[in-house]
Amino acid sequence: MIRKILLSVAFSAASLTALSQQVTLTGAGSTFAAPLYSKWAFDFKQANPNVQINYQAIGSGGGIRQVSTGTVDFGGTDGPMNDAQLADAKGKIHSDILHFPTALGAVVPVYNIPGVNAELKFTQDALAGIYLGKITKWNDPYIQSANPSVKLPNANILVVHRSDGSGTTFIWADYLSKVSPEWKGKVGVGASINWPVGLGGKGNEGVSGLVKQTPNSIGYVELVYAVQNKIPYGQVRNSAGQFVKASLASVTEAAAGAAKNMPADFRVSITDAPGAQTYPIASFTWMLIPRSIPDKAKGAALKEFLKWSLTTGQNECEGLTYAKLPKEVINREAAAIGTLQY
Known part of the structure; x- marks a missing residue:
């Protein structure tokens, strides 16, 4: 016990000495x-x-x-x-x-749709379909059916993704690989991937900037960038079938298991984690x-x-x-x- 105390004191003293140097x-x-x-x-x-x-x-x-x-x-x-x-x-x-x-x-889907101020809901199939280039219009049934009270335009979706090697991309692709066999087979998971469609922006800042200045666009960014840039972001349906908005509570829930x-x-x-209140x-x-x-x-x-x-x-x-x-x-x-x- 005495030896442990002495070691602890010695370690603390060494740390203080080190931090006293520039x-x-x-x-x-x-x-x-x-x-x-x-x-x-x-x-x-x-x-x-x-x-x-x-x-x-x-x-x-x-x-x-x-x-x-x-x-x-x-x-x-x-x-x-x-x-x-x-x-x-x-x-x-x-x-x-x-x-x-x-x-x-959390990584959130952000969007810029002129005239649409509602908080959209996105299913797993909708997000995968958009980023696979299969869903190309904002009023596509896969999007409209989850948002029946929102009048979505018959406008082309401009997809924005990261152009650099990105952990945010890894999280996004990891999630899509878990919910979409087609994504897993054709694109897969990685910090840098071969995008089927879209325009690249560097960093979360670059994606945020492109979405903010480009009408009818969609992108994915870390939650703080959506909040700080005042860009609308949607709810995502989780594995329990519930649409959940990214929040401190729903992200913490994802980490519980x-x-x-x-x-x-x-x-x-921890993408696509179980739980009714989990953000996926x-x-x-x-x-x-x-x-x-x-x-x-x-x-x-x-x-x-x-x-x-x-x-x-x-x-x-x-x-x-x-x-x-x-x-x-x-x-x-x-x-x-x-x-x-x-």
Whole structure:
């Protein structure tokens, strides 16, 4: 017991020493999580003036590439790395990369239909059909039947998707693959996919901008971008047959089952999760953290930032329309932090 106390004191002293040095951490990746990480970087610096955190929102694909080559200290992604990517990264930086969930978010269908101010409802078949290029008019029966009280125009649907490697795309495609066998067979899941139809925008910002300025368009973005840009977004029918709007409660509901059955490496999909009140296009977002970092001062600062994000930082989530992590997940992550070799 005394030895444990001494180790704890020594660890705390080492961390304080490291944070007393000027350290700059660089991260890159997910635009989905960028509003939250930017807020966290600012607030963490207020408490730790010697630590500067710079995060570039370049998309999850870019974040995976950069952390895998040691270009940045940590990555951000909304689609977990696969086994081949993890093995490739280990060969390049001589370290395992660990996934740490940091928050929960939702991807929502956003639209711009002149003269239509109603909150639309989308079925699984409608969303898959639109993005497969099979549903091309706004008043198509697959859309109109779910919105009988809305007068939808006989106008061509302009489909907007991401042009860059994107975790938001991974979540969207993962969902469509679960609800549409045709999508799964023809397109599949990935951060970058071969789109059957549509116009590409870079980042959640790019998709938001294209939808906002293009009449009769539809796109998909992380919830905070829809809210901040005041773009209408629809309800989506879940696996229980209920139309549900993305909210803190409906996203948290999606994570409830995963929290109890979380794999040891935290790589899990929660799209199309069960539950009457569950929003079906939800996901964890992850920080990608190398297990070992040669620069011990950077390593100590990164570890403290990660600990802070799982405790104090969680209080910032809901104000930016992200859901907090379940306590069961945070407890398991605390144990995983102990395996970091710095």
